[in-house]
Amino acid sequence: MAIITIIGAGMAGLAAARRLDSAGHTVVVLDKGRGVGGRLATRRIGAARLDHGAQFFTVRSPEFADLVEAAIAEGVVHEWCRGFASDDGHPRYRCSAGMTDLAKWMAIGLDVTTGERVTDLRHHPADAYLVTAPVPQALDLLAASDVQLDPDLAGRLREVTYDPTIAVLATLDGPSAIPAPGAVQDADATFSFVADNAAKGITTTPSVTLHAGPELSRMRWDDDPDAVLADLLEAGRRWVGPARVLEAQLKKWRYATPLNPLAESSVVASAEPLVVLGGDAYGGPKVEGAFRSGRHAAEALLAALGG
Numbered sequence: 001m002a003i004i005t006i007i008g009a010g011m012a013g014l015a016a017a018r019r020l021d022s023a024g025h026t027v028v029v030l031d032k033g034r035g036v037g038g039r040l041a042t043r044r045i046g047a048a049r050l051d052h053g054a055q056f057f058t059v060r061s062p063e064f065a066d067l068v069e070a071a072i073a074e075g076v077v078h079e080w081c082r083g084f085a086s087d088d089g090h091p092r093y094r095c096s097a098g099m100t101d102l103a104k105w106m107a108i109g110l111d112v113t114t115g116e117r118v119t120d121l122r123h124h125p126a127d128a129y130l131v132t133a134p135v136p137q138a139l140d141l142l143a144a145s146d147v148q149l150d151p152d153l154a155g156r157l158r159e160v161t162y163d164p165t166i167a168v169l170a171t172l173d174g175p176s177a178i179p180a181p182g183a184v185q186d187a188d189a190t191f192s193f194v195a196d197n198a199a200k201g202i203t204t205t206p207s208v209t210l211h212a213g214p215e216l217s218r219m220r221w222d223d224d225p226d227a228v229l230a231d232l233l234e235a236g237r238r239w240v241g242p243a244r245v246l247e248a249q250l251k252k253w254r255y256a257t258p259l260n261p262l263a264e265s266s267v268v269a270s271a272e273p274l275v276v277l278g279g280d281a282y283g284g285p286k287v288e289g290a291f292r293s294g295r296h297a298a299e300a301l302l303a304a305l306g307g
């Protein structure tokens with residue numbers, strides 16, 4: 001049995017870890033974050049819980065449906081709604097107390113270490129590696145680890161770009177003005193998504209998450225965070241409504257959404273050492289895409305390791 005080190009305890013890394021662990025390999029998952037989940041991210045402000053990365057997820061493939069059904073059966077995942085502006089019949093899912101719940105549940109029984117930034121794969125001896133960091137970070141790590149990439153693959157990876165997202169998280173002294181079921185997609189010229197975390201059902205404390213659209217996020221990226229927060233709160237008054245903002249924070253996602261994912265669901269970056277790359281830049285820019293990529297990467301590793 002092989003020792004496999006996975007960089008990243010987001011959806012892709014955890015999906016792969018579960019598959020490789022069930023195949024009997026020794027799997028070690030390392031993440032630089034304080035907790036698991038990556039862009040499945042929930043923050044506490046006082047008594048409130050606010051999702052600030054992925055807001056919901058959808059299910060299309062049977063494999064992801066199996067996982068989600070098991071999570072629903074254990075009370076970790078719930079259907080939120082079937083559309084925001086209108087009912088289109090397709091379930092949107094949320095977690096009990098925020099998106100990180102799904103990652104925490106998936107990590108049960110796995111060897112996961114958080115707060116560990118991997119700077120060189122050679123510091124973590126293993127038979128194989130899966131790197132699920134966003135592509136620019138993965139390329140930096142491979143370079144620092146002296147992993148040689150095929151020039152064509154390296155060129156294609158360097159072309160993968162991401163939309164950033166600046167998120168505002170705010171607790172309120174009363175309900176927000178965001179209509180049922182608690183979110184608006186493509187909300188207005190400033191915000192690509194606004195959500196009421198209490199209406200969504202992940203907290204009882206009134207609180208909103210406001211995601212600035214990609215153009216504005218890019219434009220304001222380097223500006224003074226206090227000024228950006230103040231401007232975005234002003235722009236979001238319509239969604240906050242008459243409630244008073246009690247506490248507000250800014251969260252910046254540099255690599256929020258891959259704009260031009262690769263066609264492959266994962267890639268073997270190197271045979272010696274065996275390094276596979278996965279994540280939503282390979283499976284598609286969504287929670288389910290990251291899951292699919294993680295599973296695909298696990299199969300690629302199993303094939304390369306001989307079963």
Ligand SMILES: Cc1cc2nc3c(=O)[nH]c(=O)nc-3n(C[C@H](O)[C@H](O)[C@H](O)COP(=O)(O)OP(=O)(O)OC[C@H]3O[C@@H](n4cnc5c(N)ncnc54)[C@H](O)[C@@H]3O)c2cc1C
Nearest residue numbers: 008010011012032038039054055118133279280286287290
């Ligand atoms: C603001 C926002 C809104 C979104 N909304 C939705 C949505 O509504 N629906 C949807 O389906 N998807 C949404 N997404 C996309 C979804 O969150 C992602 O597609 C998915 O979670 C990506 O999972 P991943 O495992 O590929 O990457 P990540 O979750 O980014 O995981 C990669 C992990 O690698 C770790 N890492 C990186 N470098 C290192 C290192 N050197 N050492 C150790 N660890 C490292 C990181 O800490 C991270 O935890 C949204 C994303 C954002 C940011």
